[in-house]
Amino acid sequence: MAQVYFKTKPDGRAVFDYYYRSNPFNGGYAIFAGLEDVLDILETLEFSASDLVFLEQQGFEKEFLEYLRDFRFNGNIRSSKEGDVVFPNRPILQVEANIIEAQIIETMLLNLLNFQTLIATKANRVRRSAKEATLLDMGLRRAHATGGYYASRAAVIGGFDGTSNVKAGEDFNIPVSGTMAHSFIQSYGDELQAFRDFAKVRPKNCVLLIDTYNTLRSGLQNAIIVAKEMENAGEQLMGVRLDSGDLAYLAKQTRKILDDANLGYVKIVASNQLDEFVIKSLKDQGAPIDIFGVGTNLVTGKPDAALGGVYKLSEFNGDPRIKLSENIIKVSLPYKKQVYRMLDKQGMFYGADAVAMFTEDAVEHMEHPFDATKSMSLRGFDYEALLQDVMTSGKKVSPPRTVTEIAEYSKSRLEKLPEEYKRFQNPHIYKIGLSSQLKQERDKLVLKHKF
Numbered sequence: 001m002a003q004v005y006f007k008t009k010p011d012g013r014a015v016f017d018y019y020y021r022s023n024p025f026n027g028g029y030a031i032f033a034g035l036e037d038v039l040d041i042l043e044t045l046e047f048s049a050s051d052l053v054f055l056e057q058q059g060f061e062k063e064f065l066e067y068l069r070d071f072r073f074n075g076n077i078r079s080s081k082e083g084d085v086v087f088p089n090r091p092i093l094q095v096e097a098n099i100i101e102a103q104i105i106e107t108m109l110l111n112l113l114n115f116q117t118l119i120a121t122k123a124n125r126v127r128r129s130a131k132e133a134t135l136l137d138m139g140l141r142r143a144h145a146t147g148g149y150y151a152s153r154a155a156v157i158g159g160f161d162g163t164s165n166v167k168a169g170e171d172f173n174i175p176v177s178g179t180m181a182h183s184f185i186q187s188y189g190d191e192l193q194a195f196r197d198f199a200k201v202r203p204k205n206c207v208l209l210i211d212t213y214n215t216l217r218s219g220l221q222n223a224i225i226v227a228k229e230m231e232n233a234g235e236q237l238m239g240v241r242l243d244s245g246d247l248a249y250l251a252k253q254t255r256k257i258l259d260d261a262n263l264g265y266v267k268i269v270a271s272n273q274l275d276e277f278v279i280k281s282l283k284d285q286g287a288p289i290d291i292f293g294v295g296t297n298l299v300t301g302k303p304d305a306a307l308g309g310v311y312k313l314s315e316f317n318g319d320p321r322i323k324l325s326e327n328i329i330k331v332s333l334p335y336k337k338q339v340y341r342m343l344d345k346q347g348m349f350y351g352a353d354a355v356a357m358f359t360e361d362a363v364e365h366m367e368h369p370f371d372a373t374k375s376m377s378l379r380g381f382d383y384e385a386l387l388q389d390v391m392t393s394g395k396k397v398s399p400p401r402t403v404t405e406i407a408e409y410s411k412s413r414l415e416k417l418p419e420e421y422k423r424f425q426n427p428h429i430y431k432i433g434l435s436s437q438l439k440q441e442r443d444k445l446v447l448k449h450k451f
Ligand SMILES: Nc1ncnc2c1ncn2[C@@H]1O[C@H](COP(=O)(O)OP(=O)(O)OP(=O)(O)O)[C@@H](O)[C@H]1O
Pocket: 243, 244, 245, 246, 247, 248, 249, 271, 272, 273, 274, 278, 281, 282, 285
């Protein structure tokens, strides 16, 4: 496509929208993540000499390869803030650029935003169940190859406290932590000696895994011996980890036995195929678990394999563009747009985002995108314009936000979303409407292209 644009309309100017069509996990919202990584890549995107050799072998023409040699992304991006709460069928990010540049970045952009948004959303659901407990990502070993790297970042945006993924910790400046594996204890054969050596070498944040042989009769008893020895050496055992069996029963027994041994400060860590539903159940059972380690179900976004975010052309050289579909929900929205979020008198999200033409300053009325009988007055509402400049002429407009800052922002945004949109079962549906002008323009284009 890029080579054809290069030959036929090299100066074409395009507007593309990024959005997804339905919330993951049958939930009522998603957490937008991956933006900072997209912007970082765009700022430095270029074709290396070896890339060009490979592309030449694929049959691309010399002149086009010359163009690619100097390729840079020089476009503008307007976007929702990373970490914001987002909803289906409204632009989350808009790229305005030369058509060749805008097209070349499509797959990279979708790959990063779809995956991180999926995982940040999953992480946030786990956070909702875990309430105040500490949450650790332990998923790298089960992730889809390199996806684990970005999953760890997205997990923190969604509300996790840290990760066992050391590389992600280093690159994204997120807290790293970990406990120990069964193999460590197995290598000794002697559980007590394994615990003693570990505690001696790594006394800070020491968590002992107690289920290798028998959780209550062996692991916990040995952990208590080591905890007392640590006290004599002026240290404190941080915790014990349960990784199998009935976690509620074992956590209650463990808590009682630790407390009876005057070890009330020793925390209980639990892991083993946890997700938002198991953690909720454990909480409902009153399991005194302080820290949850979550792996597979987090980093694979189980049970949703992917977020179906798309990148659709909405304007070309100032003219509107549309994509029709038999399925009305898949008809795209033409024109460069803005999205307004309605706020109630307390500053909470009212439950409505209105999509308008970019040229409209405010929206007083929003219409259901497909049902002509449904509309809503927006008069008197406070609102926020959600799409803001994040990149101009290929350069980021503001300094990078740390993952921790993004996570804090996300938390503050979720606090403004009423509870009924956040429940797991049959959540309230957040309304997405179109300004009357955008709807009219879309319908005109639908008629124009109708066969
Ligand atoms: N009290 C509980 N309530 C609800 N779910 C629990 C409870 N305790 C454990 N679970 C969950 O039930 C599942 C148990 O899986 P499974 O039977 O494979 O574990 P296990 O018996 O510990 O076996 P393994 O020793 O192979 O890890 C896990 O997802 C675990 O998190």
